[in-house]
Each structure stands twice: as C-alpha cells, then as structure tokens.
Amino acid sequence: MAKTAEEKSEKLNTIAESKTSTTSASPCTSPLLKPLSPDSKKHVRRESTLQFTTREGPAPWQCETVGLTPDEKAAMDTFDSISELVKTIRESNEELHDDLLDWEEEQLTLGHDDVNLGTAVNRKLDEIRFRIHQVVNYAKALNTINSTHAITAKQLRKELADMQLNLQESEEERVMLLSDNLDLANKLDAALAGASTKAVTTTVPPHGIVDITVPKQYSNQLKASDLKAFEGTTDLDAIYKFLKALTYHIDILENVFNDAQRIEYTLSFLAGGARRWFKTEWKPRTTSYTFDSLMAAFRERWIPSNAHVHLVTKLEEMEMKRGSIDAFNDKFRGILELLQIHDLTRCRESDQYYKIYYSKVKDPAVRQSVLLRSLATPGGLNLDTLMDLVSKLMLALPTRTKVDTPQQQTPAFRPKVDVNKGKKSVTVKVNNLEDKHDAHHAEEATINALVTSTTTTTKPRGGPEMGEPRTCYSCHATDHLLRDCPTRKQFWDRVNKRRQEAVDASAGNA
Incomplete structure (x- = not known):
C-alpha cells in the first residue's frame, strides 16, 4: 500500500532522554553512550534512539544487512565502477533521501509491506559497499597493470641504453674500417x-729483341694454315680469313709464346697500312700492351661499324652440308665473333642468330630431334647447345650410297639366252665376272638401294608394295636387311652358283 505525501515526508522521531542538571555529575543514561558490561561474554547490540512511527506504534531503527540479489549485482557490475559509486551516493543528502523514498514506494507497490525507510537505508548501504568493493578491485587491477608497464618500461629503457651503446661502438668501428679501406x-x-709501369717497360724492352722462332714440331702445321700478310682492306671476307688463320697460329703457340711474343708474331704478318697503324697509332698510345687489347683495337680499326649488315647477310647465305657440318659451325662462330658475340650460350631460341642457324637445318629427322630436345630442356636450347646437337645428329645420319639401277645397266653385261631351246633359262644380273669380291658388294648395294634411298618415288621391280614392311632377301624376315642376316653367306653362295650356271650355259650355247 503506497504511502501518502504526509507519510512520505515523515521524519524519524527521537526518543526523549532524561534531562539532568549540567552542574551535577549524573550517570550516563543514553543507549548510545551506555558502556558494555565487562562480564558479558557476548556483544550486546545497542539500540538506536531513532524510531519509526507505524500503525502499530513506534518501531526502533537499526542497521541490518538486507543483501542484493544476483540480478542486482549483475546489473551493478560495470566497467566504470567509480562513476556508478558517485551516482549511488548522489550529490547531496536531499537527493539521497528522495532515492530512498522512491525505492521504498516501489517496494510497497510490489507488495512488500514490511519495507520501510530503514530498509531502504540498509539496502543503499549494501549497494554502496558492493560498489566500493568494485572500485577496490578495479584499483588493484590498475595497480597490477601499472606495475607490469613499469617493469616493461624499465626493461625497454635498459635495452635502449644498450642499443645506444652498441650504436656508438658500431659508429666508431665503421669510422676505423673506412679509414683502413681508404x-x-x-x-x-x-x-x-707500379705494375702498369713495370708491364710497359719490362714486358717489351725498348731496345730488346723479341724471339719469335717457331719450334720445328709446329712448323708444318703453321705452313699448312696459309696465313698471309694483312695490308689493310675493307673486304670483310679477307679480314675474317686473316683473323681465323692468326687465331689458329696463336692457339697452337699458346704454350710457347708469351704476350710480347704473340704481339711480335702478329706484327710480322702486318704490312702496308696495317703495319703503319700498329707503329704510329696503337703502340705509342696504348696503356695495356697485351695481345687481347691489340686484337680489340684491330677489330675496331678494320671492321666498319656497319659490318653487321654484311655479316648477317653472309650468315643467311651460308649453306649447311652434312659432310662439312663442323666446318660450317666453325665459320658460323667466326662470323659471330666479328659481330662481337663470343658467348653463344646467351643466344636463346628467340635470338636472331639462333633462328638463322636453325633455318639452315633442312633434314626433317634432325629438325624433329632438335624440337624434342628443346621441349625436354627447361628454358629451351641455346645456340651453343644447338650447334653441338646438330653436329652429332648430322654425323649419325645413315650414309646414302649412289648405285646403278637395273635400267642403267648396259646390254653388254646381260647374258645371252637362246630362245629356241626348250630348257627354261634363268636371267640374272652380273656386275663383274672378274672380281668376285667387288661383284658381291655391288650386288648387295643394288639390292639394298631401295631400302636406303630416300629420293625414289617409283615402285622398284620385285620390291614390296607401298606400305608393306621391308624384308630380308635371304630369310624374308622383317626385323633386319640382307647385310645383317645370319644366312647372308649361304645366300651369296646360291647367287654365285646360279651366276656360274648362267655363264656356263651361255658359253655352251656359243
């Protein structure tokens, strides 16, 4: 039942105390000031002088623990516990009193008739105590965090001091290293x-004679290379031949001549304008008196800047032949060296010179093998690998032997047969009656010509049909030819026997 406005504003009544004279010493009669009995074993609870006026009569007020429900505690358990504590105790006692009355009225509305203002005060004290515990716990957590941060800051300050010390030591060491490097x-x-001066003054003595005598064991090889004197020309073919022959000479004498002897040996094959260029331009001005620097200066002087146009055209006009594949590769390399391309491994499949060389390969079997090798190689082939591979494949191709076909045989070698005789005659081809060994090889070449030939397009007489497997002429097997047959000797014995019979028959008829 809700209270009226007069009851809500009703104040606590004070219990009247006995009045005594201030001048006389009287014993203390106030319950608040009443001392405890020294003989009492238990604490005697003192009663308050404040009491409530209820319908049943005045009731004394005392502090009691009302307690908070779990839901109320959960609602009060917030992060900002300090602000909530300030809100709980309000800014003034008047506001706090209004909160107590509001709570009392709310409880009475809910049917709690035993609730009064003292109960509201007790509950408010429980709430304040709970929030104070929250503030204390929050303060402890902050102190723990602050202590941890303080320890971390101390460690970081120590590490910073160590790093600054290490940095200072590193700077000092770096300065010392820079000084040492300088x-x-x-x-x-x-x-x-000093070494450069020594090389110029001692490698080639100004007034000394450099001996370029060629040992006898190399004289015949050098004479066969046909190295002629170079007088200076704009013909790139002549320059290429001179450099190729000179490189061959220097390579043979690699372990015989030193750098000064190589230069003197090269000078002995320079004449005319080339020799004048060596004495008046290169020798007085060079700072590196070496054979390599001489060759570099020679190419720069005598090979024009637009030589690549002529040299690339020359590469495109070259023709690859099976019997001279190594000579072709050597010439191809030499022309690339004139183009200042010395490392052929840098020429990949997309390079211009790789494509030029690959276009020279005409044999389909070789091209197919190169394609398979390229697909099996990570990153593809390079020009150096391609040249080596093509050389090996070209040498591994089967040899093509030119033989006479039966239509090219002269009638003089055909046996004469008498058509009037009733005996069945046998017609054979005799290559040579005088030399049995030569006849044997000629006949074998004739028989296998259809097998090894890759140019004929007509069906040979007595040969297999188009698409049929080739067979051996002796045992008719398909896994080998006559030259590899184990019964080849018996086959040729039969052939020679029939030859002899034919010859005897021809002699008898004559």
Missing part, C-alpha cells in the same frame, strides 16, 4: 700504377 685503396692504386 689506406688500402691508396696502396692498391699505387701498386697498380
């Missing part, structure tokens, strides 16, 4: 300058 660089420059 000293070493100066010493190296001085040593290189």
Whole structure:
C-alpha cells in the first residue's frame, strides 16, 4: 500500500532522554553512550534512539544487512565502477533521501509491506559497499597493470641504453674500417700504377729483341694454315680469313709464346697500312700492351661499324652440308665473333642468330630431334647447345650410297639366252665376272638401294608394295636387311652358283 505525501515526508522521531542538571555529575543514561558490561561474554547490540512511527506504534531503527540479489549485482557490475559509486551516493543528502523514498514506494507497490525507510537505508548501504568493493578491485587491477608497464618500461629503457651503446661502438668501428679501406685503396692504386709501369717497360724492352722462332714440331702445321700478310682492306671476307688463320697460329703457340711474343708474331704478318697503324697509332698510345687489347683495337680499326649488315647477310647465305657440318659451325662462330658475340650460350631460341642457324637445318629427322630436345630442356636450347646437337645428329645420319639401277645397266653385261631351246633359262644380273669380291658388294648395294634411298618415288621391280614392311632377301624376315642376316653367306653362295650356271650355259650355247 503506497504511502501518502504526509507519510512520505515523515521524519524519524527521537526518543526523549532524561534531562539532568549540567552542574551535577549524573550517570550516563543514553543507549548510545551506555558502556558494555565487562562480564558479558557476548556483544550486546545497542539500540538506536531513532524510531519509526507505524500503525502499530513506534518501531526502533537499526542497521541490518538486507543483501542484493544476483540480478542486482549483475546489473551493478560495470566497467566504470567509480562513476556508478558517485551516482549511488548522489550529490547531496536531499537527493539521497528522495532515492530512498522512491525505492521504498516501489517496494510497497510490489507488495512488500514490511519495507520501510530503514530498509531502504540498509539496502543503499549494501549497494554502496558492493560498489566500493568494485572500485577496490578495479584499483588493484590498475595497480597490477601499472606495475607490469613499469617493469616493461624499465626493461625497454635498459635495452635502449644498450642499443645506444652498441650504436656508438658500431659508429666508431665503421669510422676505423673506412679509414683502413681508404689506406688500402691508396696502396692498391699505387701498386697498380707500379705494375702498369713495370708491364710497359719490362714486358717489351725498348731496345730488346723479341724471339719469335717457331719450334720445328709446329712448323708444318703453321705452313699448312696459309696465313698471309694483312695490308689493310675493307673486304670483310679477307679480314675474317686473316683473323681465323692468326687465331689458329696463336692457339697452337699458346704454350710457347708469351704476350710480347704473340704481339711480335702478329706484327710480322702486318704490312702496308696495317703495319703503319700498329707503329704510329696503337703502340705509342696504348696503356695495356697485351695481345687481347691489340686484337680489340684491330677489330675496331678494320671492321666498319656497319659490318653487321654484311655479316648477317653472309650468315643467311651460308649453306649447311652434312659432310662439312663442323666446318660450317666453325665459320658460323667466326662470323659471330666479328659481330662481337663470343658467348653463344646467351643466344636463346628467340635470338636472331639462333633462328638463322636453325633455318639452315633442312633434314626433317634432325629438325624433329632438335624440337624434342628443346621441349625436354627447361628454358629451351641455346645456340651453343644447338650447334653441338646438330653436329652429332648430322654425323649419325645413315650414309646414302649412289648405285646403278637395273635400267642403267648396259646390254653388254646381260647374258645371252637362246630362245629356241626348250630348257627354261634363268636371267640374272652380273656386275663383274672378274672380281668376285667387288661383284658381291655391288650386288648387295643394288639390292639394298631401295631400302636406303630416300629420293625414289617409283615402285622398284620385285620390291614390296607401298606400305608393306621391308624384308630380308635371304630369310624374308622383317626385323633386319640382307647385310645383317645370319644366312647372308649361304645366300651369296646360291647367287654365285646360279651366276656360274648362267655363264656356263651361255658359253655352251656359243
């Protein structure tokens, strides 16, 4: 039952205390000031002088623990516990009193008739106590976090000090290393300058004679290479031949001549304008008196800047032949060297010179083998690998032997047969009656010509039908030819016997 406005504003009544004279010493009669009995074993609860006026009469008020429900505690368990505590105790006692009355009225509305203002005060004290515990726990957690952060900050400050010390030591070490490197660089420059001066003054003595006598064991090989004197020309073919022959000479004398002798040997094959260029331009001006620098300067002087046009055309006009594949590769390499291309492994399948070389391969079997090898190689082939592979494949091709066909045989070698005789005659082809060994090989070549030939398009007499497997002429097997047959000797014995019979028959008829 809700309270009226007068009851809501009703205040606690004070219990009247006995009044005594202030001048006389009287014993203390107030319950709040009443001392505990020294003989009492239990704490005697003192009663408050405040009481409530109820319908049944005045009731004393005392502090009691009302307690909070779990739902109320869960609602109060918030992160900002300090702000909630301030809201709980309000800004003034008047506001707090209004909160207590509101709670009391709410409880009475819910049917809790035993609730009064003292109960509201007790519950508010329980709430304040719970929130204070929350603040204490929150403060402890903050202290723990602050302590952890303080320890971490201390460790970081120590690590920072160590890193600064290491940085200072590293800077000092770097300065020392830079100083040492500078000293070493100066010493190296001085040593290189001395070595360069020594090479120029001692490798080729100004007034000394450089011996370029060729040992006898190499004289015949060098004479056969046909190295002629170079007088200077714009003909790239002549320049190529001279450099090729000179490179061959220097390569043979590699372990015989030193650098100065190689230069002197090259000078002995220079004449005319080329020799004048060597003495007046290259020798006085060069700072590196070596054979390699001489060759580089020679190419720069005598090979024009637009030589690549002529050289590429020359590569495209070259023709690859099976019998001279190695000579073809050597010439191809030489022309590429004139184009300043020395490392052929850098020429991949997309390179211009790789495509030019591959276009020279006409044999379909070789092209197919190169294609399969390229597909099986990660990244594809390069020009150096291609040239080596084509050389091996061309040498492995079967040899094509030119033989006379039966239509090309002269009538003089055909046996004469008498058509008037009733005896059945046998017609055979005799290649040579005088030399049995030569006849044997000629006959074998004639028989196998159809097998090895790749150019004929007509069906040979007595040969297999189109699409049929080739068979041996002796045992008629399909896994080998006559030249590999184990019964080849018996076959030729039968052939020679029939030849002899034919010859005897021809002699008897004559």
